[in-house]
Each structure stands twice: as structure tokens, then as C-alpha cells.
Amino acid sequence: MINVGIVGGTGYTGVELLRLLANHPDVDVKVITSRSEEGIHVADMFPNLRGHYDLRFSVPDVDTLSDCDVVFFATPHGVAMSMAPELVERGVRIIDLGADFRIKDVELWTQWYKLEHTCPDLVEMAVYGLPEVNREQIKGAQLIACPGCYPTATQLGFLPLLENKLIDHRRLIADCKSGVSGAGRGASVGALMCETSESMKAYGVAGHRHLPEIRQGLSNAAQRPVGLTFVPHLTPMIRGIHSTLYATLKDPKDGLQALFEERYKDEPFVDVMPAGSHPETRSVKGANTCRISVFRPQNDDTVVVLSVIDNLVKGAAGQAIQNMNIMFGLKETSGLSFVGLMP
Template identity: 60%
Template sequence: MIRAGIVGGTGYTGVELLRLLLPHPEVTVQVITSRAEAGERVDTHFPNLRGMCDLCYTAPDPEILAKLDVVFFATPHGVAMDSAPELLAHDVRVIDLGADFRLADAEVFAHWYGMAHRAPEALRAACYGLPEYFREHIAQSRLIANPGCYPTAVILGFAPLLEAGLLHQDTLIADCKSGVSGAGRTGRVNLIVPEAADSVAAYGVSGHRHRPEIEATLSKLSGETIELQFTPHLMPMIRGIHATLYGQLQQPLSDAALQALFAERYAQEPFVDVLPFGSHPATRSVRGANVCRIAVHQPRPGQVVVLSVIDNLVKGAAGQAVQNMNRMFALPESLGLTQIALLP
């Protein structure tokens, strides 16, 4: 059994990790930390876990964490970078669900996150944990940067086209819609029901931290410098991301050829589902499931629209983290991740 720990267990990615790890046949969660809630039972904060989990929060203790096999960081940026090096030195594998190791360039990180990177060596060793594109590297890595929720949806939708060099690079647009859980479990006025329910608004249109992450990864996959317009919107729903992706073909391509490109690229992927050409996936079709559903359109010749939906807390966070863990420990990648989406 893999002995696992979760640092920062009071947010939504923390409880979602528990939902997936508690029934996982090869994992035992031994530690979950929270300074503020140390000593309290986890299920008093997350009553969905009553009867399933006897854990109590503890203050993070490096010595205890050092004895585990894997530690998940479900923390704001700036936390994992301070602990990861020591854990790695003790041969503990680390999966950071925060942003500390997503941007390979420490200066880019500093620019977007407003702090110097304090573990540049670990940053160089980190692997971007998107299994569909970096599977082999993940298997050999001991430090995983779990992708952001928006980047997961956007990259999975754009990458087949960019790998094949089919798109004009200067016209990419990702118009993304996210449920409110993507903003975290935090008491901000703009997230309360009277503000965020029954309304839609964009945010961060002029710049959002997930843009450089998307651009860097797509650039790597395409071998070109990719810039895109990324526009996030807050939706009056709890879970889910819907990415609407726009690109211009460099040369004519039939609908069938477009569809085949996606179908073949993801044919062997357990967690990417390519729908029939011209479909409209709904976020509810992935609620609670570790899957990305994708549909391709070509409304006018040369104009490609890709629709890509995920559950931001599962394929966009905790589920992908477990998928990475499975890979790191040479387990079947789908182990413990075959929950069917909750619909309705």
C-alpha cells in the first residue's frame, strides 16, 4: 500500500483527493494537514466523508511527512516549493496541485505570481503532469506539477491540432467558463450566492496566470512559440470547465479528417473522450468523473471550434493527481478513477 499524505486539506482539492484516495485499493491516506484545524476530525468539515474517514487534521510535521511514499500539496502557491526539496531528499514523491512547479521558467513564475521561486533546482526536476502528453516522463519523475484546471481543458483541446502544425499560431482563442469551485473554498464576497449565482461575468481578461502555463505547454508540444488569447468567465455553477477553443486552419481539412485527428490521438486514452463530430458536450456529463470530453466543429471552412469539458476538481485537479500517482507507482493508470459522472 502506498502511504499518502495531503498537505492543506481544508480546500476543495483536498476533500476531492480524499474522495478518490479513501476507496483507492492501493493507497492508505495517513496524514492530512491543516494548521488552523489541527486536532479536528476531517469529517466535521466535510460531512460527506462521515463513516468513510476517521482522520484528524494535524499540523504539518516534516518528520512525519518524510516517512510517507507520496505527498500531495493542495495548497496555494508558495507552500510546496518550501517543502518539496526536503521531501524529495527523503525519497518521498511529491505531487503539487498548486502552481509552484508548473512554469519551468523561474522568472516567468516570479512575474505572474509575484514572488521569487525559492526552489529553482526542484523546479528544473519537475515534470508537468499531463499524462496524455508526458506519460513517460511522469513515470520517471519524483516531483509532479499537476496542471491547472483551465490549462488541462485547453491543452487537451488544442494539442492535437498544434502537434500536427495545422493552425495559424496567431489566432488562437480560448474562451473558458468555470464553475465557482475553481476559485477555492474561501469566503470572498464576490463568490457568495447573491453575487455569483444567476449571473455571468468574465474576469482577468487582460491577463491570467493560467495563460503562460498554457502557452508554454502548447509551445513545447508544437515546437513553435504559441500565444493565445485566454478569457476566463465565472459561471453560476459549482463544478466544471467548458473551454471553447478557436483556431484557423493553415490549409483546408475535411470535417472527417479533423475528427480522425482527434479520434486517433486519443484512441488509447482512458480519460479523454472524443465525441462524434459536431457534438456539444455539457459540463454535467463529467461531473465527478476524471474525464475530458471533446467535440470538434468546423462551422466554416478553415474555422475550427473545439469544445472541451472537464470537472475542474477531478480531471482538472485531484483526479489528474491520482492519475499521475498511479503512473509514478507503476499502477494501472485508471486504478480508482473509474467513477461515473453524476447526472443529473
């Protein structure tokens, strides 16, 4: 059994890790931390876990965490980098669901996250945990930077086009719609039901922290710097991200469907839908799947890709577990066979 620690267990990605790991056959959650909820039983905070765990929140402590084989950080940025160096030194594997190790350019990271980075060397050694791109490096990694939710949906949608240099890489558009759970479990007026339900709005149009991360991933795929306009929207639902991607084809022709199917044919968690399909976020609710469709409307030179995930699963906790499975040589789908909850 793999002993697991979770730092920051009171947010939505924390409880989602617990939900998924409860049914993982090879894992034992040993430690879960929260400063504010020390001593509280996890099931008292999250009653869906009643009967599945006998575990209390403890104050984060490197010594205790060192007994774990792997530690997940389900924390705001800045936390993982404060504990990672010592854990790495002690040989503990780390999967950071936060943003501390995602951006390779540390200055750029500082510019967007308004914080000095305290361990740039770990940024260098960290592997960006998108298995569909970096599976081999993940196998040997000690430190995983788990991708953000928007970056996951958006990269998986653009990858086949960019890797094959089929589109004008200078003017990519990602119009993304997220459920409210992306805003986290903190008390805030902006995420109240009365403020978000029965409404739709864009936010962060002038600049959102996932922009540099997406740009980095897409530039890697394109092997040159891409231009990207990224507009996130707050959608009146709890879970789900729908990325609608637009690009101009250099040489408009058929064959995009086959290209996408080929690219992802061995991927257990990317499902290229039949031509003409419109994936729904609910089809992946609770599941680790990304479903993708590709269109060339009116047979024109604009390609449209639709890519949906559950932001808390393939966009966070599920992908983190997928990374863990790969790191520890487990079956990649272990504990992730959940079928989307529909309706």
C-alpha cells in the same frame, strides 16, 4: 498499500482527493494537514466523509510527512516549494496540485505569481503532469507539477491541432467558462452564492495566471512560441470547465474528427465525442474524463474545439491521482472509475 500524505486538506481540492482516495484500493491516507484546523476530524469539516475516514488534521511537519510514500500539496502557490526540497531529499514523491513547479521559466513564474522562487532546481526536475503528453516522464518522476484546471482542458483541446501544425499558432483563442469551485473555499464576497448565482461574467481578461502555463504547454506542442488570447469566465455552477477554442486552419479540409480520435484512442480519460456532439460539463461531474468535440462551422477555415472537464477532478485531484497511479506502476484508472453524476 501506498501511504499518502496531503498538505492543505481544507480546500476543495483537498476534500476531493479524500473523496476519490476513499475508494482507491491501493492507498492509505495517513496524514492530512491544516494549521487552522489542527485536531479536527476531517469528517467534522466535510460530513460527506463520515464513515469513510478516521483521520484528523495535523500541523504540517516534514518528519511526519516523510513516512509517506507520496505527498500531495493541495495548497496555494508558495507552500509546496517551501517543503519540497527536504521531502525530495528524503525520497518522498511529491505531487503538487498548486502552481509552484508548473512554469519552467522561473522569472516568468515570479512575474506572474509575485514571489521569488526558492528552489529553481526543483522546477527543472519537476515533470509537468499531463499524462496525455508526458506519460513516460511521469513514470520515473519524483516531483510532479499537476496542471491547472484551465490549462488541462485547453491543452487537451488544442494538442492534436498544434502537434500536427494544422493551425495558425500565432492567434489562438481560448474562451473558458469555469464553475465557482475554481475560486476555492476561502471566505470572499466574490464567491458568495448571491454574487455568482444567476450571473455570468468574464474576469482577468487583462491577464490571468494560467495564461503563461497554457502558452508554455501549447508552445511545446507546436514547437514554437504560440500567441494566445485567454478569457476565463465565472459560470453559475459549482463544478466544471468548458473551454471553447478557436483557431484558423492553414489548409481547411475534412479529417479533423479522425485526427482527434486517433490522437486520443489509447487515452483512458480523454473521450472524443461523435462528430456533431456538444459535450456538457455535467457528463463529467465527479469523473476524471475530458470530453472533446471538434467543429468546422460552415466548412470555413475556423476550427472550433469544445473541451469539458470537472475542474476538481481531471482539473485537479483526479489528475493528481492519475499521476500517482502512473508513478507507482498501478493501473492508471485505479480509483478513478467514477461515472459522472447526471443529473
